[in-house]
Amino acid sequence: MSHDPRIPVTLLTGFLGSGKTTLLNKLLNNPGMKDTAVVINELGEAGLDHILARTVESEHVADNTVLLSSGCLCCTLTNELADTLRDLFFKRALSAIPEFKRLVIETTGMADPGPILANLMNEPVISSTYRLDAVVVTIDSQYGIQQIEKHGEARKQAAVADVLLLTKSDLATPEQQEALAATLTELNPGATQHMIRHGEIEPEHLIDVGLFSQDGKQAQPQRWLRAPTRSKAGRGMLPKAVHDDEIVSFTVTLPKPLTWDQLEPVLKWLCATFGEQLLRLKGIIHAEDQPAPIAVHAVQHTLYPPTLLEGWDEDEPLTRIVFIGKGVDELRVRDALMQL
Numbered sequence: 001m002s003h004d005p006r007i008p009v010t011l012l013t014g015f016l017g018s019g020k021t022t023l024l025n026k027l028l029n030n031p032g033m034k035d036t037a038v039v040i041n042e043l044g045e046a047g048l049d050h051i052l053a054r055t056v057e058s059e060h061v062a063d064n065t066v067l068l069s070s071g072c073l074c075c076t077l078t079n080e081l082a083d084t085l086r087d088l089f090f091k092r093a094l095s096a097i098p099e100f101k102r103l104v105i106e107t108t109g110m111a112d113p114g115p116i117l118a119n120l121m122n123e124p125v126i127s128s129t130y131r132l133d134a135v136v137v138t139i140d141s142q143y144g145i146q147q148i149e150k151h152g153e154a155r156k157q158a159a160v161a162d163v164l165l166l167t168k169s170d171l172a173t174p175e176q177q178e179a180l181a182a183t184l185t186e187l188n189p190g191a192t193q194h195m196i197r198h199g200e201i202e203p204e205h206l207i208d209v210g211l212f213s214q215d216g217k218q219a220q221p222q223r224w225l226r227a228p229t230r231s232k233a234g235r236g237m238l239p240k241a242v243h244d245d246e247i248v249s250f251t252v253t254l255p256k257p258l259t260w261d262q263l264e265p266v267l268k269w270l271c272a273t274f275g276e277q278l279l280r281l282k283g284i285i286h287a288e289d290q291p292a293p294i295a296v297h298a299v300q301h302t303l304y305p306p307t308l309l310e311g312w313d314e315d316e317p318l319t320r321i322v323f324i325g326k327g328v329d330e331l332r333v334r335d336a337l338m339q340l
């Protein structure tokens with residue numbers, strides 16, 4: 001287990017028209033974002049030119065911008081995403097393009113983030129050179145609730161987010177804004193929420209918000225996990241019943257330290273059991289056989305190698321594992337973990 005030198009990736013997604021491109025344009029014009037490579041996935045050829053023109057205002061970014069336009073990253077283009085990321089990495093290594101320090105991937109509005117995340121993390125060359133920093137999701141303040149209710153894609157996007165951006169706040173009433181914030185808190189209590197207009201937000205809220213910051217130092221694991229120190233429901237309380245297709249997010253807090261050797265098989269079993277239903281798993285583990293806390297991460301069937309963190313930044317070390325899934329049986333998960 002070691003610190004992570006890989007290139008951080010921000011996955012920017014959000015429903016059709018929710019403000020992804022507006023946000024990206026603003027971000028890329030921020031001086032703090034100058035060493036950024038960008039992969040943009042648009043459905044169809046239409047609109048590419050104007051996006052290109054708007055996005056690539058700085059030459060630095062122009063060289064490092066790739067457009068994938070013949071399909072959607074989550075369905076037809078998964079290999080192309082892998083090829084593109086590999087290509088960018090090798091060009092960077094050969095100094096054929098300006099050295100970039102981070103990558104932003106903008107998906108189409110109908111993208112299912114699950115397969116994209118799995119692709120990012122499962123392809124060996126990609127996962128050895130890039131690491132997911134955060135999933136940033138834009139949600140239209142006016143129409144977001146309707147879109148989440150009607151479209152599974154919008155719901156999944158919001159559920160896996162680390163950062164939720166409630167866009168177009170100038171177009172929504174205070175009631176709409178409050179209702180959307182409450183809906184999102186219920187769907188994804190662990191994500192941070194920011195209300196924005198015209199894509200304006202400081203990059204520090206979206207970039208390097210994962211486990212490690214740009215200078216290679218550990219960022220804030222607590223912020224990365226975004227799980228309450230104490231489960232709101234309290235230990236031992238029964239979780240709500242869920243429908244098979246409902247996206248749930250819950251945190252399991254373990255009462256005592258354990259060893260990685262004890263925990264790993266159970267996490268692998270959970271990944272194998274829930275597979276595609278498990279959109280994301282993130283955890284900070286108090287392992288008594290390790291000198292410091294460890295961070296774990298899983299997507300669908302895959303559990304990733306754990307990372308050793310620097311130390312606890314809270315008084316009482318506590319194992320917390322966040323599950324985000326569709327139809328994941330919370331009771332079964334708690335049962336399996338509590339038996340440790």
Ligand SMILES: Nc1nc2c(ncn2[C@@H]2O[C@H](COP(=O)(O)OP(=O)(O)OP(=O)(O)O)[C@@H](O)[C@H]2O)c(=O)[nH]1
Binds near residue numbers: 015018
């Ligand atoms: N009034 C207002 N309009 C906004 C705001 N943010 C974005 N828009 C407009 O909303 C429309 C859609 O924004 P885009 O940034 O293109 O949205 P997108 O998510 O990239 O759209 P797709 O690529 O189609 O999924 C554009 O006309 C933007 O100018 C905002 O804060 N306020």
